[in-house]
Each structure stands twice: as structure tokens, then as C-alpha cells.
Amino acid sequence: MALLSIIIPVFNEVKTLSSVIEAVRACSLKDVQLVVVDDYSTDGTRQLLDGELGDDIDLVVMHEKNRGKGAALRTGIEAATGKYVVFQDADLEYDPNELQLMLDLLEKGEADVVYGSRFLNPEIKKISPFWHRMVNRGLTEYSNFFTGLRLTDMETCYKMFPKRVLDQITLTEDRFGVEPEITAKAAALGLSFLEIPISYDRRTFDDGKKIGARDGFRALYVITKYAFVD
Numbered sequence: 001m002a003l004l005s006i007i008i009p010v011f012n013e014v015k016t017l018s019s020v021i022e023a024v025r026a027c028s029l030k031d032v033q034l035v036v037v038d039d040y041s042t043d044g045t046r047q048l049l050d051g052e053l054g055d056d057i058d059l060v061v062m063h064e065k066n067r068g069k070g071a072a073l074r075t076g077i078e079a080a081t082g083k084y085v086v087f088q089d090a091d092l093e094y095d096p097n098e099l100q101l102m103l104d105l106l107e108k109g110e111a112d113v114v115y116g117s118r119f120l121n122p123e124i125k126k127i128s129p130f131w132h133r134m135v136n137r138g139l140t141e142y143s144n145f146f147t148g149l150r151l152t153d154m155e156t157c158y159k160m161f162p163k164r165v166l167d168q169i170t171l172t173e174d175r176f177g178v179e180p181e182i183t184a185k186a187a188a189l190g191l192s193f194l195e196i197p198i199s200y201d202r203r204t205f206d207d208g209k210k211i212g213a214r215d216g217f218r219a220l221y222v223i224t225k226y227a228f229v230d
Contacts, residue, residue, distance in 0.1 A: 005082030009072030070178030111194035116158030120197035
């Protein structure tokens with residue numbers, strides 16, 4: 001069993017996937033299981049995974065139709081064998097070198113769950129436009145209101161959990177609603193959360209960013225839903 005499973009959900013990321021895999025393998029983490037879940041890419045990503053990247057990845061799972069990020073994370077979690085699990089987007093927005101500190105905090109028992117917060121980064125105003133910060137802040141505060149947490153970045157990709165915790169959580173959201181869902185359900189277990197500041201290289205929609213306005217409205221729905229569901 002690996003110490004850490006890194007789950008990378010992928011959909012049409014042929015331009016960035018090789019660089020992400022290289023960055024993960026080059027970081028200081030040891031004893032890592034790398035799990036890539038391809039969510040039915042049509043841009044050549046699947047051929048890349050079948051070819052030159054195959055030797056650098058411990059496990060590749062191919063979806064037979066496009067199902068969404070949440071569905072890809074569920075597939076990855078089921079396949080993961082590490083003591084801990086973290087999510088890594090397939091673009092270049094997040095730096096894998098920051099995962100070591102998150103893992104150290106879990107190993108030391110500083111918290112049950114560790115999130116990497118983009119909004120604790122003092123440079124965030126230079127990186128992220130005002131509207132992006134306000135939308136994320138609004139969703140995070142709305143989530144906090146119901147969960148009782150004091151997070152600054154509920155929507156962050158960098159969420160690290162013990163695998164035994166994820167095995168207690170049943171996820172149902174297929175798209176980006178998985179972010180508030182997993183936060184709400186982990187909070188309902190009474191887990192302690194810790195955030196650390198992380199760097200962030202924000203990608204634009206022209207660069208291939210996939211989350212959109214409907215995902216924001218879905219997040220509001222999911223937060224409300226799990227506030228009133230046991």
C-alpha cells in the first residue's frame with residue numbers, strides 16, 4: 001500500500017497532462033500511487049495515456065462516456081490504495097511540490113483533513129480577478145454557514161484525506177458539485193479541517209478551463225441540499 005494516492009481526473013488535457021505528470025513525479029513525495037482517470041477525452045489524451053505516459057502512471061482508468069469530474073473522482077477513490085488520498089487537476093494551476101506539507105500535517109495528526117487554500121496566498125489579488133475571488137468567497141462562506149467550518153477556499157482542488165475517511169463518504173455529484181458535497185459530508189463526520197496557503201497559476205477559459213456559471217448555481221444547490229440531509 002502506498003502512503004499517498006494522487007488522483008488526477010482528466011478530460012481533454014492533451015496540452016498539459018505530460019507536464020502535470022512530470023511535475024508530480026519530480027516533486028519530493030515518496031511512496032506515491034498515481035491514478036489517472038480519463039473521462040472520455042476526445043483530443044488525443046487517451047492515446048497519450050496509452051502511449052508515452054503509460055510507464056509514468058501506476059493506474060489508468062478509462063471512462064466509456066463523459067461523466068464529469070465528480071464521477072472521475074469516485075472512480076479514482078475506489079481504485080486508490082494509498083493511506084491518504086489527494087486530488088490533482090490535470091492543468092497547470094496547482095504545484096505538486098506543496099503536497100508534501102499537507103501530507104506531513106496529516107501524518108503528524110495536526111488535522112483529519114487538509115485543504116490547500118488559494119485565498120490564503122497573499123499574492124491572490126494579482127493572480128485572480130475580483131469576480132473570481134468574490135464568487136469563490138461567496139460559495140465558501142455559504143458552505144461554512146451550514147457546515148460550521150471556517151474555510152477560506154472550499155472549491156480548492158487540493159483536498160487531502162485519509163483513505164479510510166473517503167471510504168465512509170458516498171459521493172453522488174457527477175460534476176464540480178463534488179467540491180461542496182465532499183466538504184459537507186466530511187464536516188458531518190465531525191472531522192477537523194486545516195488549511196495551508198498554496199500557490200495558484202489561474203487558467204482562463206481560453207486556455208481550457210471547464211468550470212462555468214451553471215456549476216456555481218449547482219454548488220449553491222448542493223450546499224443547501226446537504227445542509228438538510230443527514
